[in-house]
Amino acid sequence: MHEINLVAEPRNGETKAKVLINQGRIPAVVYGPEMETISISLDKVEVLRIMNRVAETTSIVLSLDGKEHRAFLKGVQRDKVTDSVIHLDFFIPSSGHKMELHIPIKLKGTPIGVEKGGIVDHIINELPVAVLPKDIVEEIVVDVSSFDVGHVLRVGDLEIPEGIKPLLDDEDAIMLIALPRAAKEVEEEEVEELEEDVEPEVINKGKKEEEEEE
Incomplete structure (x- = not known):
């Protein structure tokens, strides 16, 4: 499985996202079934470098406080005007936890x-x-x-x-x-023609039955 390495730093929740982004950092959170949610930040250049290679199935080795965690990217928030990345969500599963x-x-x-x-x-x-x-x-x-x-x-x-x-x-x-579309149209026309041919026979049959009843 292809892996990507990222180095994260703990983030003070009081620091506004815009301030971090202006400092060249991307705010993010890390969460999982065996841990409390942690606020982190990542180097903006590193994030932009790997964004076009990260999918939901990509394994990410997240280094935080000297420890490595196997994580998966679960959410990307982008600026509505510029479409630039402004926040990321990472999920760290437990070994026996199905994702x-x-x-x-x-x-x-x-x-x-x-x-x-x-x-x-x-x-x-x-x-x-x-x-x-x-x-x-x-x-x-x-x-x-x-x-x-x-x-x-x-x-x-x-x-x-x-x-x-x-x-x-x-x-x-x-x-x-x-x-192809053209073949579908021909097929539909053939069906319509068959329906038109069948309908008069049904009507004529009805009239004949009525005459016999009289």
Whole structure:
């Protein structure tokens, strides 16, 4: 599992966030089932350096007061105007505590159906799961190169590593190879034509029955 190292400093709760940010620090909190919430701050340059590489499944080694803690990023607060990071939340799980997080689903290969003109409809990009910290994987890879038009990938079809429990039903669709828009329109027109052909027959049958009854 890919790890990222960050050095944190204890933070005085009375110090305002704007003051810290102006000093080149990012305010944050650390919490978990076996600890009280701790206010910390991080070097702004270091935070910006790793932000595009951190996902919910990324293991972060957080150094604090000479001790190392395995943490996970659970929340990012950004400025509404500048979109810059202004606060972070870190979660430190216990060894036997299952976490609920989202694992990215990566589709590998070009489906046969796409070569025939189909379109990939990726419905669920991240799978919600319950998992122990030791069993976390960064992504679930699915080879979709053999998928033809109309193929549906469901949660139950995924090869999920042991120890990871999906929080969705097995029948929930992850992705499908849909018909192109033009083909859908033709298909809908054909259905409409069939319905129009059937309707007069039903009406005529009704009239004939009425005549026989008379």
